[in-house]
Amino acid sequence: MSDQEMVHETAPRGLKTWLWIVGIVSIVMGALAVLFPFAATLAAELVIGVILVAxxxxxxxxxxxxxxxxxxxWNLLFGLAALVAGGILLAWPLQGIVTLTIxxxxxxxxxxxxxxxxxxxxRPFPGWGWIGFSGALSVLLGMLLLFGLPGTALWAVGLLVGIDLIFLGVAEIAMASAIERD
Incomplete structure (x- = not known):
């Protein structure tokens, strides 16, 4: 039995349906975050604040x-640090957005x-240039974010979350499609 046959047989019923649903929802939410990056940035900052407070x-x-x-x-100090950090993010969300962007x-x-x-x-291995290219793009993105402050704080986190959600959705749909082909 091949690995694909084993995955197909062991995949719970309804898995591909849920992958499709979650994939589509992820793509829609990601597209909304890309279209409205400030709202997505603010939402991400507030969610992080709530998580820290909780x-x-x-x-x-x-x-x-x-x-x-x-x-x-030590447990008290850690708990207080998380509570204070979350409280600060919730009390001053715009400053929190700038901090997250930094x-x-x-x-x-x-x-x-x-x-x-x-x-x-x-360098002797094939594909080493792709890692270098990825590194150069990351450095360029970091410079763009930092030198563009405070303006980049209004869109950066939301845009990146949106792009990530879109890629996650595509990956989930690709998995569902692979299960269907078997």
């Missing part, structure tokens, strides 16, 4: 519940530099 509250509860294990202070820009710059260095170390 995580901080849960961490504080856990710290007190497990206070006898000797790590109360973090993203620095990530692209550093990640791109690391990929460039790695590509030169891979």
């Amino acid at each position: 995580s901080g509250i849960l961490e504080l509860v856990r710290a007190f519940a497990m206070r006898h294990n000797g790590s109360l202070t 973090v993203l820009g620095v990530f692209f710059l550093l990640g791109g530099a690391f990929k460039l260095v790695a590509s030169f170390g891979m």
Whole structure:
């Protein structure tokens, strides 16, 4: 039995239907994020703020519940840090968007530099140039985000989330199509 036959036989009923549904929803949501990048950026920033607040509250509860294990202070500090960071993002969302854009820009710059260095170390192998190209694009994107501040903060995160959602949706539909062909 081939690997594809095994996947087809072991795939739960309805899997391809759910892949199609989630794929289409991902593409639609991604397209909306690309069309309305500021709204998507703001939504992403607020979601991160809510997650941090919820995580901080849960961490504080856990710290007190497990206070006898000797790590109360560190758990409290972590919980307070998450709670404060999330609260700041929720209280000042526009500043939070700028901060997220700075973090993203620095990530692209550093990640791109690391990929460039790695590509030169891979030079005898086929395809090393693609890693270098990816690194150069990341560096360029990082510079675009950072040198374009504060304007890039209004669209960057939402646009990138939208593009990611579109590619996720396409990948899910491709998986559903592959299951259907078997």
